[in-house]
Amino acid sequence: MSQKKDRPRKPIRVLLVDDHAILRAGLKALLETYEDIEVVGEAADGEEGIRKARELDPDVIVMDVMMPGMNGLTALRYLLEEKPDARVLMLTQYGNKEFVLPLLEAGAAGYVLKQAADTDFVKAIRAVHEGNSYLYPPIAKLVLEAFMAGEEAADPDRRLTPREREILILIAQGYTNNEIAKILYISPKTVDVHRTRLMNKLNLHNVAQIVRYAVRRRLIDPWEE
Numbered sequence: 482m483s484q485k486k487d488r489p490r491k492p493i494r495v496l497l498v499d500d501h502a503i504l505r506a507g508l509k510a511l512l513e514t515y516e517d518i519e520v521v522g523e524a525a526d527g528e529e530g531i532r533k534a535r536e537l538d539p540d541v542i543v544m545d546v547m548m549p550g551m552n553g554l555t556a557l558r559y560l561l562e563e564k565p566d567a568r569v570l571m572l573t574q575y576g577n578k579e580f581v582l583p584l585l586e587a588g589a590a591g592y593v594l595k596q597a598a599d600t601d602f603v604k605a606i607r608a609v610h611e612g613n614s615y616l617y618p619p620i621a622k623l624v625l626e627a628f629m630a631g632e633e634a635a636d637p638d639r640r641l642t643p644r645e646r647e648i649l650i651l652i653a654q655g656y657t658n659n660e661i662a663k664i665l666y667i668s669p670k671t672v673d674v675h676r677t678r679l680m681n682k683l684n685l686h687n688v689a690q691i692v693r694y695a696v697r698r699r700l701i702d703p704w705e706e
Contacts, residue, residue: 492519493610496539498530498556499572500548504595508543511599518606527551531559534567541610542569546584551664552654554587555647561588568609580699583646591615645679646700648672652688653695 495518497505505523512518522537524530527544528551534542542560546553553571560567571584571592584592590609593602594617605615641649644665651661658676662669685691694700 490517492517493606494519494521494537494540495606496520496522496524496530496533496537496542498524498527498533498542498548498553499545500525501545504545508602511602512606515603518603527553527556527559530556531563534560535563540568541606542567543572543606544569545572546580547574552650554583554650555665557584557587557589558643558647568612570605570609570615575699583643585614587643593617640682641679642675645675645682648675649679649683649691650695650700652676653692653700 495512497508497520499505499508502525505525509520509523512520521539522533524533526548530542530544531551533539544553544557551559557569557571560569565588568590569588571589572595573580573584573592574595575581581592591605591614593605593615597605597617601617605617608615647665648661651664656664658669658672661672665672680686680691683694685694
């Protein structure tokens with residue numbers, strides 16, 4: 482039976498942002514089987530994603546979280562600063578609440594796991610386009626319970642500001658202060674101030690401890706190049 486369904490309204494215009502070309506090709510091929518969805522552009526990192534979003538003004542932006550250079554979380558913040566009504570669906574590898582909560586707090590319209598079923602991915606795009614949020618079913622309950630119980634405030638990294646969290650992730654990924662400054666468009670001195678504050682808040686004393694913390698909290702993927 483064909484997946485295509487006739488719909489009178491215009492197709493949902495989607496921008497795919499992911500550094501893996503093969504994954505982008507697979508997602509595009511999947512979405513092209515649906516008449517109500519159109520892939521209007523692709524980008525390989527956060528900076529290109531922001532440029533393409535400006536040029537194409539897509540209805541939904543599907544953004545990978547872990548990308549080289551400007552990662553998805555940072556790009557999400559910049560996009561929402563420029564266009565608060567942007568509908569961004571984050572594509573993640575991890576489904577634990579420690580990884581997902583920051584995405585929702587930053588303003589993501591929803592998230593879906595890379596290993597999700599095809600139907601879940603399409604359902605997420607449609608839900609986000611219609612103005613709804615989409616929480617991937619297997620862990621949606623955990624995320625909602627965390628919000629309701631105020632559990633996020635009890636987690637050590639909940640004390641970090643969004644900028645401190647960004648810098649922690651970039652440090653753990655191996656970037657220097659100067660490189661982080663260029664990625665985030667701030668001065669090296671400002672990076673150093675945030676770095677000192679986040680280390681004090683988390684009682685971390687060196688880069689090795691920052692990396693271990695980020696891996697333990699699943700803020701980074703230790704196997705991703």
